[in-house]
Amino acid sequence: xxxxxxxxxxxxxxxxxxxxxxxxxxxxxxxxxxxxxxxxxxxxxxxxxxxxxxxxxxxxxxxxxxx
Amino acid sequence: xxxxxxxxxxxxxxxxxxxxxxxxxxxxxxxxxxxxxxxxxxxxxxxxxxxxxxxxxxxxxxxxxxxxxxxxxxxxxxxxxxxxxxxxxxxxxxxxxxxxxxxxxxxxxxxxxxxxxxxxxxxxxxxxxxxxxxxxxxxxxxxxxxxxxxxxxxxxxxxxxxxxxxxxxxxxxxxx
Numbered sequence: 352x353x354x355x356x357x358x359x360x361x362x363x364x365x366x367x368x369x370x371x372x373x374x375x376x377x378x379x380x381x382x383x384x385x386x387x388x389x390x391x392x393x394x395x396x397x398x399x400x401x402x403x404x405x406x407x408x409x410x411x412x413x414x415x416x417x418x
Numbered sequence: 419x420x421x422x423x424x425x426x427x428x429x430x431x432x433x434x435x436x437x438x439x440x441x442x443x444x445x446x447x448x449x450x451x452x453x454x455x456x457x458x459x460x461x462x463x464x465x466x467x468x469x470x471x472x473x474x475x476x477x478x479x480x481x482x483x484x485x486x487x488x489x490x491x492x493x494x495x496x497x498x499x500x501x502x503x504x505x506x507x508x509x510x511x512x513x514x515x516x517x518x519x520x521x522x523x524x525x526x527x528x529x530x531x532x533x534x535x536x537x538x539x540x541x542x543x544x545x546x547x548x549x550x551x552x553x554x555x556x557x558x559x560x561x562x563x564x565x566x567x568x569x570x571x572x573x574x575x576x577x578x579x580x581x582x583x584x585x586x587x588x589x590x591x592x593x594x
Contacts, residue, residue, distance in 0.1 A: 369576045374544055376525040381545035384440035393435050396457060397428050400464040 427467055431460055434480055437546070441481055444541040445488045447530040455491075459484040478548065482556045485538060492534060528578050532571050539567035 399405050438459060442452035462483050463470075470479050529537060535557075542553040543564070554561040 369579055373572060373575050377544045380525055381440050384443050385436045389435045396460055397432060401428050405461060
């Protein structure tokens with residue numbers, strides 16, 4: 352019983368802290384992904400697109416959805 | 419010639435790649451697959467550059483392409499989320515003693531356990547910096563739907579956090 356009321360009080364007090372904590376963790380994860388250097392494959396890809404080497408690929412994916 | 423793509427499109431896409439990679443990693447969880455998703459998105463964006471309205475948010479446009487690509491692949495692939503969920507839960511319950519403080523052992527792993535639609539909403543709002551209205555537009559759902567997905571994601575993460583820290587001595591019990 353005393354345990355229960357303790358838990359409730361803890362929950363109420365912790366909730367905003369946990370929310371903030373989760374928010375921080377989320378941004379930490381995301382920002383570290385954003386900061387990663389862009390792999391060369393994407394620069395090459397954009398060069399190929401610019402030179403018209405991959406023009407057709409983007410169109411062929413609609414329409415074969417089995418659902 | 420057919421080189422009349424919007425001038426500067428290449429540079430604009432290049433500038434968005436870091437954000438695209440972060441969003442892709444949030445969606446798919448596996449780094450290799452995330453970069454494949456970035457690649458598919460870039461190719462589609464290039465092919466459909468006409469559908470981008472100048473003066474609007476290019477990142478939002480790209481994110482829309484990416485998440486639509488992801489969810490159509492996702493529906494086809496039907497990853498066995500259920501199993502993974504149970505395994506991870508078992509693992510976490512088995513080792514609560516190792517948590518020395520109230521924290522996630524691996525936040526990314528916890529994020530990956532969320533249902534994909536909730537994870538997407540949480541990331542768009544909590545990390546990518548989009549408004550609820552923008553996120554709703556990107557996902558093609560109502561603003562209220564985004565809000566409820568974000569709330570459910572947060573609540574679920576809080577529960578996981580509590581679960582992980584269970585079994586530790588309470589930080590400050592004034593009994594002694």
